[in-house]
Amino acid sequence: MDYKQMEQSLKAVSDETRMLILKYLSKEALCICEFTELLDMTQPAISQHMRKLKQAGLICEEKRGRWTIWSLNREHALFAVLTSLLTMLPEPKRTVESLIAEGKKVNCS
Amino acid sequence: MDYKQMEQSLKAVSDETRMLILKYLSKEALCICEFTELLDMTQPAISQHMRKLKQAGLICEEKRGRWTIWSLNREHALFAVLTSLLTMLPEPKRTVESLIAEGKKVNCS
DNA sequence: TGCATACATAAGTAAACACTTATATAATGA
DNA sequence: TCATTATATAAGTGTTTACTTATGTATGCA
Numbered sequence: 215m216d217y218k219q220m221e222q223s224l225k226a227v228s229d230e231t232r233m234l235i236l237k238y239l240s241k242e243a244l245c246i247c248e249f250t251e252l253l254d255m256t257q258p259a260i261s262q263h264m265r266k267l268k269q270a271g272l273i274c275e276e277k278r279g280r281w282t283i284w285s286l287n288r289e290h291a292l293f294a295v296l297t298s299l300l301t302m303l304p305e306p307k308r309t310v311e312s313l314i315a316e317g318k319k320v321n322c323s
Numbered sequence: 324m325d326y327k328q329m330e331q332s333l334k335a336v337s338d339e340t341r342m343l344i345l346k347y348l349s350k351e352a353l354c355i356c357e358f359t360e361l362l363d364m365t366q367p368a369i370s371q372h373m374r375k376l377k378q379a380g381l382i383c384e385e386k387r388g389r390w391t392i393w394s395l396n397r398e399h400a401l402f403a404v405l406t407s408l409l410t411m412l413p414e415p416k417r418t419v420e421s422l423i424a425e426g427k428k429v430n431c432s
Numbered sequence: 433t434g435c436a437t438a439c440a441t442a443a444g445t446a447a448a449c450a451c452t453t454a455t456a457t458a459a460t461g462a
Numbered sequence: 463t464c465a466t467t468a469t470a471t472a473a474g475t476g477t478t479t480a481c482t483t484a485t486g487t488a489t490g491c492a
Contacts, residue, residue, distance in 0.1 A: 215412065217339045220412060221342065227337075228334040245439090246439060247439085257439070258439090258440080258481085258483085259481060262441090282439065282440095298404060299333075299401075303326060303329060320438095355470095368451060368452080370469065370470055370471080371470090388459065388468090389458080429468095
């Protein structure tokens with residue numbers, strides 16, 4: 215892996231919001247609208263973070279009907295490193311379980 | 324480790340110049356003036372990169388006479404991760420050996 | 433067919449970033 | 463003591479970043 219690639223990948227990871235997104239994705243695939251609830255951010259803001267993560271090759275998208283389902287790219291050269299970083303981070307306050315409890319979980323699978 | 328700390332550490336790493344600095348430091352402690360030769364950058368530019376790495380806790384400084392000798396902080400929570408990242412990067416073209424050959428290596432130890 | 437939903441993209445903006453040049457500080461040595 | 467060396471810091475500048483609001487696009491459903 216060359217320096218430019220490594221820089222792009224690490225820059226994509228080194229943002230609090232995107233680290234949260236990756237932390238959620240390390241457990242299950244999710245779509246944008248769920249992240250707007252989990253992170254309390256606007257939809258364009260989330261979309262732009264996703265674009266950045268995708269450009270770095272860290273996540274994969276799968277279009278399914280109206281939804282775009284995002285997941286971690288397990289083939290990425292930094293996947294193992296990323297995983298060990300994510301395990302060092304605490305669980306987010308807002309959980310997918312709380313989304314389900316509020317009936318806000320989308321069944322996009 | 325919390326999200327803010329992780330963000331600061333990763334942001335400090337995710338820059339091509341600083342990755343090169345860390346790559347060199349993974350082999351031996353060096354001072355600023357050696358980096359200006361190795362990286363062909365101005366002294367203030369290097370100093371500012373060092374400050375950023377130090378604020379993130381990734382490197383240690385040791386004043387010795389006129390020189391400030393910088394080394395990796397092996398106690399940092401991300402030291403192991405950092406090491407595995409650095410081993411993925413190619414050797415820089417300019418080497419400390421070439422500095423020695425040119426008589427530009429400072430004996431600050 | 434027409435409207436709502438899920439998402440992407442564009443343009444604008446404030447803040448952070450990586451440099452530059454200029455200058456300050458502190459140690460060494462003639 | 464005075465010049466040199468090694469480094470830090472300050473101020474200025476162009477670029478990147480992370481948001482905002484507005485709008486475009488595509489899918490699904492009544």
